[in-house]
Amino acid sequence: MKCQACGSAHTVKNGSNAVGTPKFMCRSCGRQFVEHPKKGPIPQETKELIDKLLLERISLAGIARVTGVSERWLQDYVNDKYPHVPREVAVKKVQKGRLTIECDELWSFVGKKGNKHWVWLAIETDSKAIVGLYIGDRSRESAEGLWNSLPAVYRQCAVSYTDFWEAYEAIFPAKRHFPVGKETGKTSHIERFNCTLRQRVSRLVRKALSFSKKLENHIGAIWYFVHYYNAVIQVEAAL
Incomplete structure (x- = not known):
């Protein structure tokens, strides 16, 4: 043998x-x-297909049925994958000048609805790229986390539009921060991205069984989609 x-x-x-x-x-x-x-080792082609399916609104149980892998193997696969997803935005370098970003918070939960985790996002208005991301509560500290997640050039130059949540006013520079209502259209791009995020990341869908049970995977899945989204935006911009 x-x-x-x-x-x-x-x-x-x-x-x-x-x-x-x-x-x-x-x-x-x-x-x-x-x-x-x-059963033998999972083929690389199957793993690549799983990586693509993780970017769609499909539960892990659904991915296991489609690809033929066991749910236990798939859970171990994502448990190993998501902690290694980079936790900082990857966007192309921009020159200092007039930049505009839109910021918003997206409600989510882990384990149960009482365990809330807010997804703080910033999008550049012109390129539509996500330039800031932080996941935490809805406090001033989380607003600061979003601010610190922005590349330096945006912290130095960008004009930011947000809703009237008071945490922004405590962190964002007053001269370049403008709280606005939805009717102005100044935050329409980030609000549209919030819809995209809920439609593509199954664990963010309201009233669904695909919610996260582990915070590390919750954060990793969101970062994983944001990196994919930014990569697609850059490819489309180059065409």
């Missing part, structure tokens, strides 16, 4: 699995295996 991982013949019997199939262990690499496994 040769090890399926390293090819070593230095293997020994090592009990049986839950359905009684004999198991073996490789003395060289320590891997445990059965002689004729019913």
